[in-house]
Amino acid sequence: MQGDTMLRVDNVKDEDALEAVRDALDRLGVDYRFARAEPNEDRFPQTVYFYVPDDSAETVENAMQPLSEEHGFDAETL
Secondary structure: OOOEEEEEEEEEOOHHHHHHHHHHHHHHOOOOEEEEEEOOOOOOOEEEEEEEEHHHHHHHHHHHHHHHHHHOOEEEEO
């Protein structure tokens, strides 16, 4: 989508880890949108994709680093 960057979060092991990502985005005040989950939304581990505004991409990526270490997932903006 124009004006958006994709946030990819790989190796999300459970619902708590997924909720930690959403909570972090909420705390940042980022207007994010869920894009998709692979293999699907009901199975873990999964890779989850969100759209985040281009102007928030660096802030989002920086906020994901400590969460990645804590929950063992890999997050990056694409």
